[in-house]
Amino acid sequence: MDFALIDPETKESVIFPVAPSQIKISIGTKTMSFEPIVLGNVEIPRGRQPMTFEVSGMLPKSSTPLGKRASDLEPNEIVEKFKSWSDAGPYGKKLRLVISETDWNLPVFFPSFEPTIEKAGGNIPYSLTLTEYRNFEVKEIKNTQNVTQKKREETKMMPKTYTVVKGDSLWAISRKLTGSGNKWPELWNLNKSKLKSKNKDLIYPGEVLTIPKEWLK
Incomplete structure (x- = not known):
């Protein structure tokens, strides 16, 4: 069984000279939710946990007698490669794990x-933890409270009365309140009995008009 890690970008591979002496695999399910300050409310899809591999073994130097070696890499070469991978970014390098004679390829x-x-040029015992790489998607939940409040403010009921100001006309008031000036006769018919002037074209500032019920819907 060969144990290898492959850089998918460069296609460079590190094949351990000998297979690890132990590989412990953890598989499980998850349910997670949290509220980080920077992102706001965050929802994480439920599902299984990323698999983890706890690996341990020995990196033998080339002069160590072995029945069969999977590669001629020296222990220090493998250590240096891991160092370069760890410096590849804030989360390290994305790699591909391949274990021959098994279905593990991820x-x-x-x-x-x-x-x-223990000493320069000698065999190097090691422990290695690998975690399945999975794309992490964050879904931000918008604060619906402010949106709901805004909608309520926008849909406040129209006042039941209107106080005439300088420059107003029945047509202008109708257009202001309903979007159509052509509804002014409804306003006139409802209020003509209490207006100072009996002329539909003459209204005075300060007069209070009752708004037709149909306009309040």
């Missing part, structure tokens, strides 16, 4: 790689 990143260097 994208991963490594939260930690811990080699134990």
